[in-house]
Amino acid sequence: xxxxxxxxxxxxxxxxxxxxxxxxxxxxxxxxxxxxxxxxxxxxxxxxxxxxxxxxxxxxxxxxxxxxxxxxxxxxxxxxxxxxxxxxxxxxxxxxxxxxxxxxxxxxxxxxxxxxxxxxxxxxxxxxxxxxxxxxxxxxxxxxxxxxxxxxxxxxxxxxxxxxxxxxxxxxxxxxxxxxxxxxxxxxxxxxxxxxxxxxxxxxxxxxxxxxxxxxxxxxxxxxxxxxxxxxxxxxxxxxxxxxxxxxxxxxxxxxxxxxxxxxxxxxxxxxxxxxxxxxxxxxxxxxxxxxxxxxxxxxxxxxxxxxxxxxxx
Numbered sequence: 001x002x003x004x005x006x007x008x009x010x011x012x013x014x015x016x017x018x019x020x021x022x023x024x025x026x027x028x029x030x031x032x033x034x035x036x037x038x039x040x041x042x043x044x045x046x047x048x049x050x051x052x053x054x055x056x057x058x059x060x061x062x063x064x065x066x067x068x069x070x071x072x073x074x075x076x077x078x079x080x081x082x083x084x085x086x087x088x089x090x091x092x093x094x095x096x097x098x099x100x101x102x103x104x105x106x107x108x109x110x111x112x113x114x115x116x117x118x119x120x121x122x123x124x125x126x127x128x129x130x131x132x133x134x135x136x137x138x139x140x141x142x143x144x145x146x147x148x149x150x151x152x153x154x155x156x157x158x159x160x161x162x163x164x165x166x167x168x169x170x171x172x173x174x175x176x177x178x179x180x181x182x183x184x185x186x187x188x189x190x191x192x193x194x195x196x197x198x199x200x201x202x203x204x205x206x207x208x209x210x211x212x213x214x215x216x217x218x219x220x221x222x223x224x225x226x227x228x229x230x231x232x233x234x235x236x237x238x239x240x241x242x243x244x245x246x247x248x249x250x251x252x253x254x255x256x257x258x259x260x261x262x263x264x265x266x267x268x269x270x271x272x273x274x275x276x277x278x279x280x281x282x283x284x285x286x287x288x289x290x291x292x293x294x295x296x297x298x299x300x301x302x303x304x305x306x307x308x309x310x311x312x313x314x
Contacts, residue, residue, distance in 0.1 A: 004306045010039030012076040015069035018056035020111040021084015031133030081133040083110030096122040113183030118196040126290035140283040158302040161277040168275030176235030176271040182206040201232040208239030208279035221264040235271035239279035
């Protein structure tokens with residue numbers, strides 16, 4: 001029987017990388033402080049602060065960071081300092097054999113959706129979506145970070161953040177069991193037609209986005225529906241779609257986000273909810289892509305077994 005050991009322990013070393021957008025010295029220091037609050041050490045290269053237009057250095061530099069952090073046996077996990085844009089540019093050039101031979105938790109969200117899902121697709125190794133190094137580690141976020149990485153509880157239970165309950169709603173009720181996959185909606189869409197596209201069958205798909213007008217959310221969901229991507233999924237969990245309501249002067253000429261979501265998702269007649277605690281928000285959960293989970297729409301609760309994580313990392 002597998003022991004339910006934590007994935008990380010105090011004193012472990014976390015590699016800091018920037019596979020997408022550039023960062024400031026302030027964001028780097030904030031990441032170091034965030035991790036230190038859990039008793040975790042940070043290691044990084046000078047290249048982490050490189051800037052090349054909107055990118056964190058050129059493609060080769062960002063690729064080198066990733067490969068070296070996986071090869072370094074003293075690095076216990078890898079966290080992306082921020083998202084931004086640029087991750088998809090390096091996916092074709094990653095040496096996935098290096099990652100497969102050196103499995104370790106990879107943590108990030110937003111643009112990092114592309115990297116987490118690509119690593120899982122190419123190696124079978126899960127990744128962790130829901131926080132970046134320079135993010136706001138609120139009490140709720142910290143509690144859930146500690147729950148998944150530093151606790152040894154056999155069952156990891158996720159509950160929606162109390163202030164998010166007022167915005168959450170059930171689209172189609174039911175219980176779902178399946179493997180978690182997804183992340184940022186725009187990045188999930190961008191992978192369609194590539195070798196990094198999510199394998200949709202038997203997945204619990206979780207999606208979020210930021211700053212997209214309702215018609216754009218409509219268009220992306222319609223693409224997934226028309227492409228048959230939701231036909232064999234077990235259910236859909238939508239996070240907090242921040243900044244996705246119509247502009248004030250355009251409300252008379254637009255649907256609201258809730259209307260779009262219900263219109264597109266409800267006819268699928270599969271368990272689905274909106275408003276769970278992940279996305280471009282302060283209070284965030286960390287979802288392990290590639291791990292089996294159970295979700296109850298009425299209780300707005302999700303659970304995973306730690307032994308599913310230990311199979312890969314402990």
